[in-house]
Amino acid sequence: FIVVVAVNSTLLTINAGDYIFYTDWAWTSFVVFSISQSTMLAVGAIYYMLFTGVPGTATYYATIMTIYTWVAKGAWFALGYPMDFVTVPIWIPSAMLLDLTYWATRRNKHAAIIIGGTLIGLSLPMFNMINLLLIRDPLEVAFKYPRPTLPPYMTPIEPQVGKFYNSPVALGSGAGAVLTVPIAALGAKLDTW
Numbered sequence: 001f002i003v004v005v006a007v008n009s010t011l012l013t014i015n016a017g018d019y020i021f022y023t024d025w026a027w028t029s030f031v032v033f034s035i036s037q038s039t040m041l042a043v044g045a046i047y048y049m050l051f052t053g054v055p056g057t058a059t060y061y062a063t064i065m066t067i068y069t070w071v072a073k074g075a076w077f078a079l080g081y082p083m084d085f086v087t088v089p090i091w092i093p094s095a096m097l098l099d100l101t102y103w104a105t106r107r108n109k110h111a112a113i114i115i116g117g118t119l120i121g122l123s124l125p126m127f128n129m130i131n132l133l134l135i136r137d138p139l140e141v142a143f144k145y146p147r148p149t150l151p152p153y154m155t156p157i158e159p160q161v162g163k164f165y166n167s168p169v170a171l172g173s174g175a176g177a178v179l180t181v182p183i184a185a186l187g188a189k190l191d192t193w
Contacts, residue, residue: 030128030132030172031175033128033172034125034175035172035175037091037128037176038094038120038121038124038179038180039121039176041120042098042113042120042180044061045057045061045062045095045120046098046112048061049061049098049099049102049112050112053107055099055100055103058095058098059092059095062091062094062096065091066088066089069089081145084136087131087132090128090130090131091124094119094120095120097119097123098112098117098120117180120176121178121179121180122176124176125172129172
């Protein structure tokens, strides 16, 4: 059962949004990515962690997904795309915060859901924004190495820097934090049934 939960949760998470963060529309999809990934990480990791009852399981879960993603990155690289073409999301630090919460609250599952879920929702967008700042210009990669399956609505658009005052980091963090807790709580409720 543990293997089934691990595999299915991982598949759900890596398919929530465009999990491997293709550089060619990374900034366009940042908010959607933040919401989907923080929610799915919280649901999968909390479910998996509460089943085993062992702090550290969430980090193990995030590590599995990270390894899968590096394999996918390697596959694209083997096809002739640059290393910057795929950005591996930063799941592990957020999962570590969840594990720390579970451990610090003496394995209190409600605290893990509420506090840990909120920490995931707040931290994951921040870690991934820092991750994206370290790569080459996404637009340069987009036009030099277009994906053959890129749908029209994902076509990169030149960002209007300074024209709008909405911050994708703030929006992604806020929405992720707000949505992560109730969905994780629902997952834990289903687990008790």
